[in-house]
Amino acid sequence: MAGPVAFFAVFFAYPVVAIVGRGLKDGDGWHLARIGQVLADPGVRHVLWFTTWQALVSTALTLLIALPGAYVFARLDFPGKQVLRAVVTVPFVLPTVVVGTAFLALAGRGGLLDELWGVRLDTTVWAILLAHVFFNYAVVVRTVGGLWAQLDPRQEEAARMLGASRPAAWRTITLPALAPAVAAAALMVFLFTFTSFGVVQILGGPTFATLEVEIYRQTADVFDLSTAAVLTMIQFVAVGAILAVHAWTVRRRETALRLVDASLTARRPRGAGQWALLAGVLVTVAVLLVLPLAVLVERSLDAPGFASYRALTSADSGVFLVPPIEAIGTSLQYAVVATAIAVVIGGLAATALTRRDAGRLVRGFDALLMLPLGVSAVTVGFGFLIALDQPPLDLRSAWILVPLAQALVGVPFVVRTMLPVLRAVDTRLREAAAVLGASPWRVWREVDLPLVRRALLVAAGFAFAVSLGEFGATVFIARPDNPTLPVAVARLLGRPGETNYGQAMALSTILMVVCAVALLVLERLRTDRTGEF
């Protein structure tokens, strides 16, 4: 527990407090009157209202569309499942600028919907909502699916023997068992959409703004730190309230569940219903996720003879000090380190939180861990700049700062994905190991770990993807000679000209491939399940 607490104190609380304090401090006095002024601003209220409802709707929509996906990925076997599961995570890593482009190709002018039905969503709030689904589909599929695959299917059978139809059995038995995972996923989606930045900025134009966008504008563009600080605090309060509600609802639902080996629960689809569901999910994934991504690939191949890709290997364009292709190495390196940090810190925290004797304080820390998802990246980035500038923590120009910032976002993922599973593990299973002579550490390694292995890999995948795609904080701290892929893409897009654009698309494509391959490799990692005796 001490590890995660220290980590959060130093790399999150301290910088954020520093930057907020800076905004609210006026010479030696405090600027508290600003709070009232900002709150009274109808513009700010409108932003708060928009932020909240679009997040609610996005979350509901995402759950609605992604839960069938979670089922299909958890319980049905079909060829290409692993690849597809990696693919749905790809949107996560893409810089929002690129996603905007991709998404407009689906729902914008001349996009698929336009050509088929003449429907254009790019100027409506629907574009934002759908893009949120696009982004967060994987969150639901992976967090919920991770637990779902391990639920004993016989529970549902028992319900059906008592006269419940398949949907009824699902609703009355599986859903309550999944509730903590669904709540965790919903929480994450809500936090992501509540603090949505890129999507809203690009698809919403200047008319729609979330708090996060407003904070960004106030900090980075207008440089009105006091307004930004107040907004940050509003966001803090809102996020804190959400976390409290979540903690309260989830705690009452967590029960030990009968977990089984996930590899035994997936079956080939049977019956028209399952085939229809599978088809539906595949079509959804194809239209909502694959198609926008394909547009990027297509555009990267526009220049004949892979010219865009070949151009990446030269440093001539002047945008970079090194060939853009080297961004892959940098990104991977950062992502690996960030993932490691996130997994270690998040794993420690999740384990501490599962302990039966975990007190109030520890549980409170649970909510605290989620806060990084609710705090603007720019706030954290600026916070790092002013807080971590003195030895021994003069990290501003140290490369480790980037993975640290990225890990901050990864940790909540790790905790949220692992907790529902860890809490579902029947204590008696641990007891069984203890009476067989296993020490607590060994129990964790031999009983919990194999059961959460899947969740852990999912979480690690997320942490990896988040880190690979993180832009907001990275752009503030990444060093120019080592841009990450998203930073490189953004720089290329920041200049006119066909080859720049082509390279940006090529680099985005590479980013997608890197992400998908990394996730696939990660999912293949298996702690040897059987050969242990």
Place this chain on the structure above:
Amino acid sequence: SSGGGGESGDSRTVTLVSHDSWAASKEVIAAFEKESGYRVRVLKDGDAGQAVNKAILTKDNPQGDVLFGVDNTLLSRALDNGLFQPYEAKDADRVRPEYRADQDRHRVTPVDTGDICVNYDKEWFSEHKLTPPASFDDLIEPRYKNLLVTENAATSSPGLGFLLGTAARYGDGWPEYWKKLKANGVKVVDGWEQAYNEEFSGSAAGRKAKADRPLVVSYASSPPAEVIYADPRPDTAPTGIAPGTCFRQVEYAGLLNNARNPEGGKALLDFLIGKRFQDDMPLNMFVYPVRDDAKVPADFARFGPQAENPQTMDPDEIAGHRDEWVKSWTSLVLK
């Protein structure tokens, strides 16, 4: 490739903090390093505005020695926050007088200049047998209805530049002008990337995205970039600029307060307005030099001539009105 953070303390290294658009030829930098004996480290810190803001936040313990990339729209923010220490660069007298600023204290040195202008899609206008607009006045003509896309003046540097251009042109009457512009269907998006890549039909990206606005607020240097960054290069630029819609930006550099290596910083400032760098600059950063004897490459001048009579505004005036204008602009145009 991931060394530690100790480099900045080294007195043989001079650190330049800049924005993402910074670029220079390797040979030119190498030559400077060789002559001066300093190693140059560059920190790119987001876009121009962010670079300045970060510099302000870290002014007690700056990340580098020299900040390059403060333009006239933001200059007051930098100066008011006491970012720079005075230094008059060698050859400062070779800078064209109209670009000089802060003459009494010499806290900043002008380095380059560029114009923010409305760009048009040549093909679209010839297809539609329409003459492209030439001036601010043209833009509110009904025949150009629903053709222009610009950027949010609150969040985007060209957006702000365009606003300042109209303010310079119409004085206190600029809100009237914008009302008409709005009535004429101007579209406002948040950033340049979107405007140029997603909405403007003349750019390479916009063509792919089936963009439908043939007019965009961008830079005078965008047309040459469309030529230079194309493979194969076309003979003429696919886009042009509306000459009467330009606003001139000047970018400055200055020696940061509390710089660890002030001597190196001074040498770097000298270098930035030295002839070699000024000659090299246009094709790297798509800007014009400020030195009166700098040579602009022929290609660059051919596809992207500097505007003849751009709107300009004194940094002091910008400082005095910027926030207020942006605020009224926001409620006028966005609400």
Place this chain on the structure above:
Amino acid sequence: MLLSLRGATVRFGGRAVLDAVDLDVAEHEIVCVLGPSGSGKSTLLRAVAGLQPLDAGAVLLGGRDQAGVPAHRREVGLMFQDHQLFPQRDVGGNVAFGLRTRGVPRAERSERVAELLELVGLPGAARRAVAALSGGEQQRVALARALAPRPRLLMLDEPLGQLDRSLRERLVVELRELFGRLGTTVLAVTHDQGEAFALADRVVVMREGRIAQSGTPLEVWQRPADAFVARFLGFENVVEAAVTGQAADTPWGKVPVPEDAPQGARSLLVRPAGVRLVPVGEGLRCTVAARTFRGTHVAVRLQPGDAPPLEAACALRSAPETGDEVGVEFDPAEIVVLG
């Protein structure tokens, strides 16, 4: 027939776990399925319930083929061997589950729940969490849950296996009475022969996915179909023998067999009660190898030279000590020539 299986076959990875099983269960009949662990009893129930698709054959309920009919439409009840109580619901919620899916009104529901909890000996336990129940209590809740919706065909997988004898005996009586009253048809799996004999109208003995014997408890006990069934019922004195007329040649020497016994090479069963101890010198000479107290009697293990050992049942008072030498005679009334 309420339930008919026709050549029902289930394979797991090539191995037939149900192997062309034919079985008929009449309306109101109570059938117990017996068989060694792993012989396919649970699989049989799951196949009938529609939880386990058949690889061949058919399940008919009320004469209608159930292929494609989903589990919840078959109107059968199943109590799982491992209970599968719903951990998120309390005891009452578990028992009431099947009533809720059938839309039984709330008042009736809670009345029925209370009744059933009373029946299984857990009165007033409705609000308890299932995780805080003892093993036997969980089993009783599972039983109550399966009983609650009163399905026409109720299948019970080891319903009383974790209960102590007195409770089990009471429940057997009450369940029989209940099933009789409601007209429920029952297919129950049990490993306990006493329970099967007490509960069942008919028992079915399974062996490796096939039905080895089916009949009334008395029939099966008195005339096991073959050596397997005999051994499964706990008889140890089973040997190969050559039967000729009223006598059989066995490793224990000549043994009398009942009249009209099948002739030739056969398996032969001597019930422990048919092994009569006589003074040494008379009959087959044996050494007492072991004696086990069995409550009502003592099981004595006899070693006759190097022939297979013999088990005898003796009253406690007359049982010899380990190491004693005794003589053995056989009672033809307790000898069965099998199959």
Place this chain on the structure above:
Amino acid sequence: MLLSLRGATVRFGGRAVLDAVDLDVAEHEIVCVLGPSGSGKSTLLRAVAGLQPLDAGAVLLGGRDQAGVPAHRREVGLMFQDHQLFPQRDVGGNVAFGLRTRGVPRAERSERVAELLELVGLPGAARRAVAALSGGEQQRVALARALAPRPRLLMLDEPLGQLDRSLRERLVVELRELFGRLGTTVLAVTHDQGEAFALADRVVVMREGRIAQSGTPLEVWQRPADAFVARFLGFENVVEAAVTGQAADTPWGKVPVPEDAPQGARSLLVRPAGVRLVPVGEGLRCTVAARTFRGTHVAVRLQPGDAPPLEAACALRSAPETGDEVGVEFDPAEIVVLG
């Protein structure tokens, strides 16, 4: 004493589930705990294992108080009533688990696993997934897993409850033999008296968290401590009686009792074998209310007027039919005047 409990008490929500239990288990002893469902048997084992903290009292192992010693340091083995197999490990991985934590080398491990799987009748099952096992197979894997590390004190919670009779009888014999060879001390919970009598050196009968009786199987069977124990053992002929000399006044009339029986108001047990059927007119007049086939005998339920019913054990051939009128006489040798 290898294991001693001193006033061990466990409360759940105010209710004492273990109520000041004192129990001693000597080295190499095999003790079976019997008791109704919910009487605290599993809780007792969990308390000894260190999984259930005591509210009062102490657990001593080898004379040392175990307060504060975590479960994995107590070097006791526990087989759980609901098995708790590790779902993500195969059968071999489960069985080998305790060997791995003790650092047994790989070769020895797989040899021991193979041996144990052979013992429990699952040879070659090491690579199978535990979820694909039948109920009884899972139980056997759990048993093998508990046996593998050869703990000094092995606790088994219903180890053979889901197995059929022949397998169980074989296992009881082999386990006794194994425990004897290894010198293992065993504390086992079972609801099956047959199993307890066959396995145990001593049985302990629990009732609502207290020990109702403790003694050798024969002692407990022959002289149940009280009416509860007698009823628990399945005896139904238990009534209140006033004993005077060699006779007792019961609802069934005067009944002879053995010599030196305790005198006064007592509970009186008539074993079914002590209820002898005689022609109507002689003895107590009864109607045959029911008869249940019990394998070795027929249990006949007799209704003597409005006195409590009587259970008699008859040979199959001589058992009366339901509805018959019979006379009943009592055999003092099968009558016990309780505590």
